[in-house]
Every structure is written in structure tokens, then in C-alpha cells.
Amino acid sequence: MSHWIILPIVLPALLAPFILMVIRHHLDLQRIFSVAGTVLLVAITGGLMAHAATGEITVYELGDWPAPFGIVLVLDRLSGLMIAMTAVLALMVLMYAIWSGWDNRGRHFHALFQFQLMGVLGAFLTGDAFNLFVFFEVLLIASYGLMIHGGGGRRLRAGTQYVVYNLVGSTLFLFALGTIYATTGTLNMADLAVKAAEMPADQTALLRVGAVLLLLVFCVKAAVLPLHFWLPASYANAPAPVAALFAIMTKVGAYSILRVYTLVFGPDLELTQGLIGEWLVIAALLTVVVGMVGILGSAYIGRMVAFATIGSTGTLLIAISLFTGEATAAAIYYMIHSTFAAAMMFLVADLIIERRGDTISARPPMTHGGVISILFFIAAIAMAGMPPLSGFIGKLLVLNASRGADHAVAIWAVILITSLVAIIGLARAGSLVFWKAHDTGTKDLPSPEGTPDEPPEADTPSPARLPMVPVFALAGILVALTVFAGPVMTYAEAVSGQLYTPSDYIDAVLNRSPE
Amino acid sequence: MSLFLIAALPFLGAVFPALLIRAGRNACSWSAGLTTALALVGVLLHAPAVMRGEVIQARADWLPGLGLNANFFMDGLGMLFAILILGIGLLIIIYARNYLSREDPMGNFYAYLLLFQGAMVGIVLSDNILLLVIFWELTSLSSFLLIGYWRHLPEGRQGARMALAVTGAGGLALIGGVLLLGHIAGSYDLTVILQQKDVVQESPLYLTALILILLGCFTKSAQFPFHFWLPHAMAAPTPVSAYLHSATMVKAGLFLMARLWPVLAGTPEWFYIVATAGLITMVLGAVIALFKDDLKALLAFSTVSHLGLITMLLGFGTTAAATAAVFHIINHATFKAALFMTAGIVDHEAHTRDIKRLGGLRKLMPVTFLLATLAALSMAGIPPLNGFLSKEMMLEEASHTYWLDNHWLIPVMVTIGALFSAAYSFRYVVHTFLGPVRDDYPHRPHDPGAGMWLSPAILVALVVAIGLFPQAIAGPLVHTVADAVTGQQLDHHKLKLWHGVTPALYMSAIAVIGGAILLAMHRPMDRAWIAAPRPEAKAIFDRLVGALTALCRGVTDRLHDGALGRYAAIFLAVMLVLGGYAYATGTTIGATRSGMPVTLLPLIGWICLIGSTICVVWFHRNRLLTLVLIGVVGLVVSLSFNYFSAPDLALTQLSVEVVTIILMLLALNFMPKTTPAESSGGRKLRDAVLSVGGGLGVGGLIYALLRGDSAFPSISAFHLENSYKGGGGDNVVNVILVDFRGFDTFGEIIVLGIAAVVIYAITEAVMQTGVRAKLLNRVPDQPVAGDAHPMMMVVVTRVMMPVALMVAAYIFFRGHNQPGGGFIAGLIAAIAIIMQYMASGYGWATERQRYPYHAIIGSGVLVAAATGMGAWLNDLPFLTSAFGYIYPPGLEKFEWATAALFDLGVFLAVVGAVLLALDSLSRYAWKPHTDTPYPMDINPARDEALAEEGRKA
Secondary structure: OOHHHHHHEEEHHHHHHHHOOOOOHHHHHHHHHHHHHHHHHHHHHHHHHHHHHOOEEEEEHHHHHOOOOOOEEEHHHHHHHHHHHHHHHHHHHHHHHOEEEEEEHOHHHHHHHHHHHHHHHHHHHHHHHHHHHHHHHHHHHHHHHHHHHOOOHOOOOOOOOOOOOHHHHHHHHHHHHHHHHHHHOOOHHHHHHHHHHHHHOOOOOOHHHHHHHHHHHHHHHHHOOOOOOOOHHHHHOOOOOHHHHHHHHHHHHHHHHHHHHHHHOOOOOOOOOOOHHHHHHHHHHHHHHHHHHHOOOOOEEHHHHHHHHHHHHHHEEEEHOOHHHHHHHHHHEEEEEEHHHHHHEEEHHHHHHHOOOOOOOOOOOOOOOOHHHHHHHHHHHHHHHOOOOOOHHHHHHHHHOOOOOOOOHHHHHHHHHHHHHHHHHHHHHHHHHHHHHHHHHHHHHOOOOOOOOOOOOOOOOOOOOOOOOHHHEEEEEHHHHHHOOOHHHHHHHHHHHHHHHHHHHHHHHOOOOOO | OOOHHHHEEEEEHHHHHHHHHHHOOOHHHHHHHHHHHHHHHHHHHHHHHHHOOOOOOOOOOOEEOOOOOOEEEEEHHHHHHHHHHHHHHHHHHHHHHHOOOOOOHHHHHHHHHHHHHHHHHHHHOOHHHHHHHHHHHHHHHHHHHHHHOOOOOHHHHHHHHHHHHHHHHHHHHHHHHHHHHHHOOOOOOOOOOOOOOHHHHOOOHHHHHHHHHHHHHHHHHHOOOOOOOHHHHHHHHHHHHHHHHHOOOHHEEEEEHOOHHHHOOOOOOHHHHHHHHHHHHHHHHHHHOOOOOOOHHHHHHHHHHHHHHHHHHHHHHOOHHHHHHHHHHHHHHHHHHHHHHHHHHHHHOOOOOOOHHHHOOOEEEEHHHHHHHHHHHHHHOOOOOOOOHHHHHHHHHHHOOOEEEEEHHHHHHHHHHHHHHHHHHHHHHHHHHHHOOOOOOOOOOOOOOOOEEOOOEHHHHHHHHHHHHHHHHHHHHHHHHHHHHOOOOOOOOOOOOOOOHHHHHHHHHHHHHHHHHHHOOHHHHHHHHHHHHOOOHHHHHHHHHHHHHHHHHHHHHOOOOHHHHHHHHHHHHHHHHHHHHHHHHHOOOOOOOOOOOOOHHHHHHHHHOOOOOHHEEEEEEHHHHEEEEHHHHHHHHHHHHOOOOOHHHHHHHHHHHHHHHHHHHHHHOOOOOOOOHHHHHHHHHHHHHHHHHHHHHHHHHHHHHHOOOOOOOOOOHHHHHHHHHHHHHOOOHHHHHHOOOOHHHHHHHHHHHHHHHHHHHHHHHHHHHHHHHHHHHHHOOOOOOOOOOOOHHHHHHHHHHHHHHHHHHHHHHHOOOOOHHHHHHHHHHHHHHHHHHHOOOOHHHHHHHOHHHHHHHHHHHHHHHHHHOOOHOOOOOOOOOOEEEOOOOOOOOEEEEEEHHHHHHHHHHHHHHHHHHHHHHHHHHOOOOOOOOOOOOOOOHHHHHHHHHHOOO
């Protein structure tokens, strides 16, 4: 019996209470343990991903109860990829948080961080719909704690909206699960897939309601229009490393949609015809528009990046909503890109905000402006989907995959035109922030000390350079993602192939011998 | 040299200047120059083979699934452009070393320049059109950086953004076009696409693809109506203008049209779009150029005009026209780059580029004058310079081209264009260099050192040499390139200076003479031009972008104004619509279970529930009352759980109710007692409709679920069956919680623990702000009870404490077989402790609290996790339970189960979480130095002791 698969959940679940119990007053120790734990997570999840890459689907029956009666964890190519990505991202973000001193601006950063990881990793690994709800709760409450880390009026206000909106989403999750359980009598996703396929044709109405409510829940998490309203203010006001980590949170929603609507309510299922992709593609298109428009329409850097995240998620959702093998492979590639690009963008935004405040307007030159402008340039290219970085390749893949879709013209038009808006917006921001600082009219402006939006601490000397290291590392990941696009796509296609042969998954979970 | 290396060299070279700037400006420029030279040598090494008609290739897979591969090839066209890019690049690098001043960051400059150079080389050598698009966009980005190089100048920043917006837009269109083209042709490799003329031109997508690709080309090459960005890009340092905006980048559009000429050209669509745009651009650019006073602006519009000329020639779609286009590309690159450099020299020396402040420089700067004159005369089309030759070829082609059966239109228009072209060329020379020497130059000019005039001199030498010996110097190259462009083996006429008396010669003569006359009349015409109203492209563009930005901001801010009520309303509406749609489009067989009879008890419960809910709505401004009413709702829910035979749920719900109401009361203590009225009538109506709709929707859904049977047997049958057998407990609910779905519980206690920790963290954060002072100084709006810690209450809670803890223990231990369990027990224990806080105050209770609540939460989670991991010792999965019986002597049999240990973890986590939350909330009200060391305010014993002491004293 291999227990490796549960380690990504148990390890942070042990580390966090340990930090709370024993070393909550020792920041250095917390940092050591947190980093060590996260490095271990990278190693473990990397190993698990390598194992999943062989195509084997590993099932772990908790409490030794057989599916569908107990809870199972399932490791397949998709979940392997997601957990590995989470761990790598977490390590980068953690290093940034430590080097920038963000973890010291409030209480319990590291404990909450580990809990958050546990929630995200659990959501990716579980094969049970209700357990997915539980992990959604874990990551929601932990993320709320992280979001308001450090406090401050605006952050607390935004945090309240965040948690209230998402609790409404959780409530809906319960309604959806209740409906699904009442109609099918099961919660295991593989078993649900079997039951959904066998549902008598004369009693589909209630399960259809359940399926569509569940989709809405995931859309809230993924921040798909018009259920995205929680995102802009909370991401813009969250501490930067946390916002960067949240890059994976919208992906939890995207992942859940991919998982449930290929496995349980797959595209060929008669039961949910006309319910899923048809709505989703339109919502995703609107999401892209609102996100990209928001980039140009934001007066603050943090807010701009938050909208860039929405736009990026929208593009991802377009690819997902097509529910074809090719489009899903494109979505997988784009998801990897989007996660790291958004994280990088948030961290770059923080480097800027720490030095000169949040507004997109002319301020005197900042320290390390040159290096940061390079980082901003890279991140902006990635976010806008300009060549040569992975954003462009991802976009090409999405465009290519949507060629034969119903809304192909709309998809192409929206993606290409909104890219332009994003380019204009990012160029404007970069020009105002980095170039105009050197204008003779700007140099003499009062320094940003004491600006209302982000009062810099009085006793901090010049900000450190060390936090730039993880940002460069993220840039490196994006470059690697571009250079090795071929192998990555091969994996993405394998993921997609596995998703569209759900019988393998079902057989593995329900312990049936393949027919 | 491998094409990979040639394409990569400039990018590698871009790294050096950025790093070497600290080693000095010379190290910087030398590293840039040497890598460029190396790449140029690499290209030239292939030249003999290419001239023989061979195609050099280099291929590597990148993303084969998409058809995006790192495939390069070099034929005549690619080689010509590569030589232009690298050769002129080398000259520019030399020139810029002397042009840039000490204040300019040279490392950045060369890094950007080489980045651009690499992107350009990439474009012209790409075999894969997707790869080409990548390089294409890179040129836009690097040109953005170069135009904005003087970041302190607003013109530079605005010009950069404008150029990026226009070329970026074109680039995006190009992406679409290329994807379509590749789809039609079945490959993204140019070598394949170029063979597919018929397939492409017969495709229904041809026109769309054509338009999208041409949008890319036109924006890049500044064709009407996208020509306006180019003059504003001239805010860049002059080497950049000379390099990007005359010799190379703006020719990328031409390159692509030439590259795709074999597949796209030859159709009426191609002719009318390309030739017309080129013609308009040519004439318009020439006319505007004449009236520009800024030397660089004059050259910029002349560039626009010449690009139009070449575009028009490509648009004609004939092989002869294509050959003329190729020749003019070469010639234009030579004379225009030279002219820009001379303009830069004038600017550098005289500190102005305003032609109205110049004049008479002939004597002061004889070398510059000579170079500028030769280059300008070539541009004007004066024999025997190279510009004359290609212009002649163009006029010849134009003279027999029909536009909508009109024989006159094109010849007349091109003659007008050529006429203005001659005029502005003359003006460039006459108004700058001729005339009397002035004494009011901003800076006294003189010829610069050789470092600056060497580069233009080399180009001018070419201008003259090609003009005199066209066939010997440029002939083979032009022919090879023309073959590559047209994709055919053409019979080439030799390039000659003298063609005899042809219509073209007449047109040329008219142009030159007319141009001279026009220049003579320049002053009155200029006044008229300035007086005439004309659209200012920059103003229009700025207004457009401004409007777009304002629109985006308006939409964004209006949509995301932070109104949580509206957000939730949208959420609810979406849920109702989609849920309703899903239900309406599905099928149902209706109720399969009969309803239960309405008896008195449920009816009372129902009335209480509905009544209190209505009251909550009615009295919602009174917060305390609302809380009480919500308590009623919770109570009825607990009772109904019990009524439906779910005692575990009922117990849990009941204790949760108690704890939450206490916590909320505590929170309410710090808040206003009433909610202000904020909603307008419309909003109330909206909320009423949505909430009633939502309530009915959810109610209806639950009703439908209750009245129908599941289509399949539920997994709960298994749970019932295996609860005792496999889980060792009779209470299925508890066994589900700690065993079947113990993992869920594990997650949920963590949620609870996190929630408490978060409350603590918020408290910490808030306490460090001004809120604390506000809380400390607040004046209670209601009279405070005189007796904060009443004796009666203290005594009762002390007595209750052991009883309550005993009950908790009892509930805990019976849990596995009867209603109860760790969760409920934890809540009860927590309540027992909370009572002590309430009775004797925060300070007193905290002093007696020996175990920090953080640690209790942590230990709870750890105990639960450790129990789960215990199973690993038996090589069983996490949370696998074990149980057995022991028979203590003299007692009945006693069951032990690992599940109980797990439940202990649950118990600890719940106790810790509840108390940490309470502790955190209490601290808001806690004031230092107000604690008494006594458990209660009035204590007769203490009073007596005090009186005793007083008596003694």
C-alpha cells in the first residue's frame, strides 16, 4: 500500500498545527519549517506527477472503505499536474513572503499558508464530491485569513466581501450536493458518473438542476462572469504573496469544472445536454472582455493585475468550455501559463507598490526601477499573451482549438481584440510608472511617503533586492514553459486524453475490471 | 553558419551591452557591433549558394502539435533583408556610438537595438509563419522600447504607445490571418504554403485571411490609413529612426507582402486593396512631407510615401512590378538611412531640426552637405543615382496599369506623387544647406568626426555606385530576389540607366521640373497649408485612446463598485434563471412518496419558523431582537431534526446555536444597536423579488427532492449495514463522522481551527490600529450594569462547571453507540468554560487558563492526524479504524476504538476553536488595569476581611 498520495494533504495538515502549537512565537523557526515543508511538498508532488505521467490511475481508499462508500483520493495525470504546480508556486510565493517580510506583518502567516496548501492540494486529489466541498471550505477559510493578513481598513473591507460572497457560493455547493445525493444516492465522483449515465430519461429534471448549480459553484471559484465580483477588490487588496498564491485558487474552480464535466457530466451525456458548455462559453467570453477592459480601466496597479487575472481565467475557461480533446489540451497548457504568469504579475506589482504606492500615475523614480521595469515588461508580455512567452503560445493553442467551434468567430474576435486592449492598458501603466518617473515634471514631485493608499512604514530603509529572486524564478518558469512547449503539450494532450476516457478513472475507483 | 546561429546571434548580442555597460561605452558598442558583424558574415557566407538559387534551411521541432516549429530558410528575399538588417544595423551601431550623449544609458540602447535586430532577422529567415508572427510581435515590442528610449520626453512615451497600439493591433490581426492561411494551406511552413496558390485563392476564407494579413502588413509598414504612427515614432533617437523607421522595421510589412506574393497576389481583391492603399499612401505621404518643418518629420512622411510606392508595386501583381519593388526596397534603404543619419548629424550639431531655423549649412558642414545632397537627389529621382532607376521602373509599370478600366488614374497619381517627392527632396537640401549662413543657430554647427559621417558615407557610396553600374552591382541580387518573391524563374532585363525615351521618362521629367517649381512656390503654399484645416492624427488618436480608457474605467468602476448587495443579487438571479431553466428542460415523473399528515407539533413549529422569519425581516434594524429571532429559527430547526429522528443533528445544532449566539452577542456589544436605513425603494423591491424567488426556488427544490425517490439505492444502506460490523459503533451518524467519512471531519475540524485562528489574527491586526483607542474610549449607549460579576452567577457557574464537564465526558463516550460524540462534547465543554468568562470576567478567567488555545487547537488536529496515521503502521490507509473489547475484572465489557481517539482530536479542536474565538472577541472590550483579582464584585467574606483590616488600622 503506497501512502505517498495522501502526503501532500497530511504534511501541511501536520505542519500547520505544529507551527501553531509549538513555534507560534518564533518567526525564524516558522520560516524554517514552512520552507522545509514546502520543499518536501515540491519533491513529493513532483514524484507523484511523474508516477501519474505513466497513465496509471492511483486510488487511495481512506479508512480502507471501498468506493463509493468511503472517501477516495485519486491521482491521475490532471491531479498530478495540478498538485505539482501548486507546490512549485507555493515555494516561490513563500520565499517571496519571507524575503519581503510580508509574513511578519500579521499573525500566523505560515500556519495559514500551510492550511491553505492543504486545502488546495486536497481539492485536486479528492475523488469525492462532498470531500471536495470540505476542501473548498478549508481553502476558503484559510485564504480569508491570508487575505486579511496584516490588516488595514481597505483590506478588511475587501476581505469581508470576499468571504461573504464565497460563503454564499458554499451554500450553493451544499444545495447542489444535496440535490445530487438525493437523486443519485452517491457522492463518489466515479460512482456519480455511472449513475448519471444510467439516470432514467423520465426523471432528469432534478439532477439537471444539481449539475447546473454545481457548475455555478465552480464558476464562482474560477471567477467567471457574472459570478466574478468577489475577485477584483480582494485580489487587489490582498497581500501580494497571497494574491500570487491565489493564482492557483481560480484554477481550483477551473480544475473542478474540467474534472466534473468530463467525468460525471461529460460532454456526450444526454442528461446535461444544452446546460454546460453552451452557457460557459458565453460567460467565458464575457469574462475575457471584462478582465481585459479592466486592465485598461484600472487606476491602481493591484487592481489592474486582478483584472488581468480575470481576463486570463476567461481565456482558460473558453478553452475548457469547448470540451474537446484538443481544446482541453490547450486549456491545460494555458492553465500552467496563467498560474505562473498571474503570480509573477502580482509579485512584480508588489515590488512596485512597496516602492512607490499603488496608483498608476507619475511618481518620482523608485529604487531598483531598472530591474523592476524589466520584470514588469516580462510579466506584462506574458499576461497580455504577446510573443515570445508562453501566453502567446497558449493563446495560439486556444485559437487553433476553437477553430471548428460554434462560436469560433466570436472567440477569435474577443481574444484578439481584447488582447489589444490589454496591450494598450499595460503599455500605459508601464509608461506612466517607469518612464514618466524620469520626466522633469515628475522628478520634483513629493516622494510617495504617506500616500493614503499604502503608507510605507517609516523605519524601512530601502527595500531589499532579495524578493526579486523568486520573481526571476517565475520568469524562468515562463521561459521554460515556452522553450519546452512541445514536451509540455505532449503531457497536456496525455492529460486531455485521459480525461476523455473516463471509463479508466471509473474502473480504477470502483475497482471494476476494465471490460 | 547555421541559420539558427544567425538568428540567435543578435539575441545573444543583446545580453552583452546590458551587462557590459559598466565596463564602459566602448565595450558596449564593440560587443554589439561584433556580434552583428559576425551574423552578417554568416549570412554572406551563404550568399554564393543563394545566388545560385539554392535555399538554405534549418529545422527544429518546437511545438509540432500546433505546427509551430523553429524552421528557418533563406532564399534570395530572406538574404536581401538579412543583409539590409545586419549591414545597416552595423552602420547604425557605429553611428549611435557617437550620436548618444553621456547621459543616455547606452547599455539599454544597444540591448534594445540588438533585440530588435534579432527579431527582424527572425522575421526574414522564418520558414514557419507562426514563428514569423512571434518575431513580428517582438519587433513591435522592441520598437516600443526604442521609441520610448528617452523616457523623460513625453513625445517619446506617447509615440511609443501609439506605435505599439497600432502595430500591436495589426499584429493581432496578422495572428488571425496566419492561422487561417495555415489552415487553408494545411501547413504553417512557408515553403509548403507558397506552393498552394490555387488552394488558397479558391478558399472561401481567402478574403478574410487576406484582409487580416494585410492589416498586419499595412500597420507595420505605415500604409494609409495607419500611416499616422510613424511620424510620431520619430521621437526616438535618430539612429533608431534611421534603422527601424526607414530601413528595416517598416519594411517588415513589405517583406511579408513580398513573401506571400506567390500565394496571395494576382487576384482582384489583392490588386484593389494593396495597390490602392499604396497609391493613396504614396501621394498623401509626399504631400504632407513637403510641409513638414522638422527634418525628421519630413523624412518620416517621405518614408511613408516610399513605402506606399513599394506597396503599390507589389499590389500590381505583375512580375515586372515585383522586380521594381525589390529594386526600390534596396535603393530606398540606402538613401533613406543615409538621409536620416544626416538629419541626425544636423540635429546633433545645430541642436535643432527645425528647417525654418536652418539654412546655409553648406559652408559650415561641407561633408554632411555632400552626403545629404546625393542621397536627397537619389530620393528625388535624379539620374544617375539609384533612386532614379527604380522610380523609372515604377513609373513604367504604373503607366500601363488600369484602375477600374481607368487608364489615367494611376499614371497621373504617381506623377503627382513623384512631383511632390522631388519637391520635398529639393527642399531638404535647399532649405537646410543652401542660402546664407545664419547667426542664430541654437548651436554653432560644424562637421562631426568621421565616426558619425562614415556610416552615411558608405551608404551614399552605394547610392552612387548602384546608380552608375546597376547591373554590375545590384543586378544579380535583384534578379535572385525577384525570383524568390515571385516564385518563378523570370527572364530579367538588365538593369540600365538609360531606357530610351519612354512614357516613364516624360513622367519623370514632369515630376522633377514640377518639383522644382513647387519648391519655388513653397512659401505661399506653406502659409495656405498652415491655415487650412486638416485632421491631426495624433489628436484623433489621443482622443480615441482617451475615450477608450474612460469607457473602460467607467465600465469597470461602475460594474465593480463594491456593492455587495448587487453582487449577491446578480448571483441569486443567475442561480434562479439557470436552475429554473435546467429544471424546466428536464423531465420528471412527479412525486413518488406520499406526504405526511400535518399534525399539531409540526404545525406549531412551522408557525414559529415562519413567524420568526417574518419578524426578522420586519425588525431587522433592531440587531439584538434580530439575533433573538434567529435564535428561535435555530431552535425550531434543532427541534425538527429531533422530530425527524436525527438526535445527533439536533444536539449538535442546539449546542452550535448556543455558542454562536453567545459569540454574536459579544460581537454585537461593539456595534451600533440598530442598522441604519440605506436601501432605496427600488433596491428593496429588487431584493424582495429575488429573496422571495430564491426562497421559493430552494423550498421547491427541497420539496421535490423530499417527495421523490432516488433513482438508485443510496450508499447509506451500506453504512447502516457496516456501522457495527466494520466501524464498531451502533450510532451510524457517529460512525460516518469518525470512520466512513472521517476524512471529511478531519477537514472540518481544521476549518473550525482555522476560523478561530483567523479571528485571532484579525483581532491582533485591528488592535494595532486606532480602533482599539476608539473602543476603549467609547461611551456605552445603554446603562452598564452596576454589578459586572454578580455573585449569584459566579456561584452558579462554579457549581455548573464540573457538572457540565461531566456531561461533556458522558456525551463524548457514548457517542460511538448513541447520540453524542466529540463534536457535541467539545461544544458543551466550551460552553462550561465560557460561563466562567461571563461570570468573572476576561482578566480573571485568562489568568487561570493554563493551556493556550492555539495549542489546544493544534493538539486536536495533531491527535486526529496521528490517529489516522496510526493505520500506516499496519499498512492500512489513513484513518482506517480498529476496535476491540476489553473486559476489566469486575466490570462489564468495555469497547475501545481508535475512532474514539480521533474523536478526542475533534473534541480538542472544537474546544480550542470556540474558546480562541471568544477570547479574541473579548479582548476588544478588555481594558488594562481594570481587572480585579477577585472572582466577583460583591463578596461578603472579602468585605468583612476589609472591615477587619480597617478596624485594626
